[in-house]
Amino acid sequence: MRRTRRPVDDDRRGAAGSRIVLAVRFAEVPPDLRDRPFTRAEALQHGVTSRMLDGREWRRLFHDVWVHAAVPDTREVRLAAVALVLPSYAVVCGPTAAWLYGADVRRTDDLDVHVSFPKGRRRRRQPGLVVTQESLAAADVWEVRSVRVTSPARTAFDCLRFLNRYDAVVVADALTQLRRTSVEELEAYFASQRGLRNLRIGRRRLDLVDAGAESPMETRVRLRLIDFGLPGPVTQFEVRTPSGAFVARLDLAYPDCKVAVEYDGAWHFARRREDDRRRDAARALGWIVLVFSAEDVFSAPGAMCSAVAAARRRSTSSSVTSATF
Numbered sequence: 476m477r478r479t480r481r482p483v484d485d486d487r488r489g490a491a492g493s494r495i496v497l498a499v500r501f502a503e504v505p506p507d508l509r510d511r512p513f514t515r516a517e518a519l520q521h522g523v524t525s526r527m528l529d530g531r532e533w534r535r536l537f538h539d540v541w542v543h544a545a546v547p548d549t550r551e552v553r554l555a556a557v558a559l560v561l562p563s564y565a566v567v568c569g570p571t572a573a574w575l576y577g578a579d580v581r582r583t584d585d586l587d588v589h590v591s592f593p594k595g596r597r598r599r600r601q602p603g604l605v606v607t608q609e610s611l612a613a614a615d616v617w618e619v620r621s622v623r624v625t626s627p628a629r630t631a632f633d634c635l636r637f638l639n640r641y642d643a644v645v646v647a648d649a650l651t652q653l654r655r656t657s658v659e660e661l662e663a664y665f666a667s668q669r670g671l672r673n674l675r676i677g678r679r680r681l682d683l684v685d686a687g688a689e690s691p692m693e694t695r696v697r698l699r700l701i702d703f704g705l706p707g708p709v710t711q712f713e714v715r716t717p718s719g720a721f722v723a724r725l726d727l728a729y730p731d732c733k734v735a736v737e738y739d740g741a742w743h744f745a746r747r748r749e750d751d752r753r754r755d756a757a758r759a760l761g762w763i764v765l766v767f768s769a770e771d772v773f774s775a776p777g778a779m780c781s782a783v784a785a786a787r788r789r790s791t792s793s794s795v796t797s798a799t800f
Contacts (some may be wrong), residue, residue, distance in 0.1 A: 703780035
């Protein structure tokens with residue numbers, strides 16, 4: 476049984492009548508409060524007073540919401556905490572909604588919960604809670620895990636308008652790759668909207684969405700290459716032998732010059748060896764395969780893109796020379 480320490484006031488008093496804390500005893504953590512967020516009212520029902528909640532045994536997540544200190548600080552816990560205090564008209568939106576639909580688009584240390592309130596309904600901002608005000612139609616609101624969230628199309632629509640360009644396309648790529656929505660549905664949704672903020676920005680970014688991207692980092696690599704001035708690569712390109720036999724599938728590819736760009740995020744040795752064999756098979760058929768890591772994408776994107784551009788020039792020059800002879 477999990478136990479925690481808290482001060483217990485003794486009934487005896489000093490000469491002036493003041494209470495004296497004589498001892499610290501072990502007190503049981505109520506089983507119903509061990510593994511989930513709870514409100515102050517729930518705590519009182521289980522014998523945990525406001526004074527006890529100020530102790531190190533508990534961690535406050537939001538105004539009037541706590542959790543036991545041993546419970547990890549995860550998005551699931553944050554979402555459960557938000558659900559306790561949000562009014563019925565609130566809707567989870569943005570990156571948090573995308574995550575609820577299965578899109579792994581956020582850093583593991585990014586625990587903020589994004590929530591939309593109708594216009595005219597205000598709520599004080601709190602650490603860990605990002606509040607926006609939007610007008611949502613009934614069709615824009617779905618329910619996931621008993622929580623009201625924006626629909627996949629509306630989620631991608633909002634992210635394309637309000638997030639920074641890279642994060643916005645990451646979300647839209649992920650939701651279309653999961654077939655929660657599609658580029659065609661998003662185009663129709665944008666066409667149906669009028670007078671909303673950043674609508675033109677979102678429409679321009681929609682042209683960059685590619686349902687073939689299988690990870691946020693593939694999307695970021697692709698956008699780096701485009702921003703450098705290179706053509707947009709083909710996602711998930713299949714390499715085949717002259718007879719049509721399947722050889723390998725490449726993250727990003729330029730089939731015209733047989734240059735492939737791969738993101739290496741594998742940690743497990745077996746997966747790494749599988750990737751090496753797949754890339755070697757493509758190289759055996761004349762492909763130039765360049766492999767990059769997160770450090771290349773975030774710390775040296777110029778060098779990464781220059782290497783790809785050089786490989787394209789080298790491959791094109793080699794093809795021209797071979798054709799001449």
